[in-house]
Amino acid sequence: GAVVSQHPSRVxxxxxxxxxxxxxxxxxxxxxxxxxxxxPKQSLMLMATSNEGSKATYEQGVEKDKFLINHASLxxxxxxxxxxxxxDSSFYICSAGRPVDxxxxxxxxxxxxx
Amino acid sequence: KQEVTQIPAALSVxxxxxxxxxxxxxxxxxYNLQWFRQDPGKGLTSLLLIxxxxxEQTSGRLNASLDKSSGRSTLYIAASQPGDSATYLCAxxxxxxxxxxxxxxxx
Numbered sequence: 001g002a003v004v005s006q007h008p009s010r011v012x013x014x015x016x017x018x019x020x021x022x023x024x025x026x027x028x029x030x031x032x033x034x035x036x037x038x039x040p041k042q043s044l045m046l047m048a049t050s051n052e053g054s055k056a057t058y059e060q061g062v063e064k065d066k067f068l069i070n071h072a073s074l075x076x077x078x079x080x081x082x083x084x085x086x087x088d089s090s091f092y093i094c095s096a097g098r099p100v101d102x103x104x105x106x107x108x109x110x111x112x113x114x
Numbered sequence: 115k116q117e118v119t120q121i122p123a124a125l126s127v128x129x130x131x132x133x134x135x136x137x138x139x140x141x142x143x144x145y146n147l148q149w150f151r152q153d154p155g156k157g158l159t160s161l162l163l164i165x166x167x168x169x170e171q172t173s174g175r176l177n178a179s180l181d182k183s184s185g186r187s188t189l190y191i192a193a194s195q196p197g198d199s200a201t202y203l204c205a206x207x208x209x210x211x212x213x214x215x216x217x218x219x220x221x
Binding site: 042095100106107 | 156159165214
């Protein structure tokens with residue numbers, strides 16, 4: 001079955017630094033990748049949708065300059081949290097796939113900013 | 115803008131019971147609908163994918179139905195087990211999620 005690899009699974013960084021999270025589709029090509037964040041005991045919040053080769057579409061209220069998304073190929077998308085602050089601490093999850101096939105999720109990245 | 119709602123928000127049942135989780139969506143022009151489960155602190159696992167042309171999908175003890183015209187989907191879990199305890203989420207094709215149903219199956 002389709003596998004999406006997301007790493008790192010956990011990262012602790014200092015306030016003011018940037019963190020990059022990778023999302024790879026291992027055995028299929030993903031025309032679309034989604035990035036979500038999830039606060040404890042809350043549902044997933046869609047941050048942005050990225051299609052290969054084009055700029056990401058951000059949801060209202062999500063700062064595009066803070067959460068940089070690059071979808072350079074059909075198998076790789078990256079989310080960079082720039083100048084991270086403690087309030088950015090959260091669980092970030094990506095998903096990848098195509099409408100006809102449905103979507104597969106990565107295992108998530110727990111970001112802690114200290 | 116598509117809105118996805120799940121009812122109930124939480125459900126607790128004894129082991130062995132059959133149960134139904136509900137998902138509704140406001141825009142019936144969907145391509146597909148997926149059901150997922152999420153264990154605490156973990157990513158999501160896809161359970162069932164229903165294309166818009168289909169009415170139901172089955173996998174083991176799980177059965178999902180789709181009624182596009184009414185904007186509803188149900189996930190039926192037969193003979194529930196403690197291992198089924200998790201949060202169940204539905205998402206339509208632009209991957210907007212409902213808030214989920216937190217299921218607890220008591221031994």
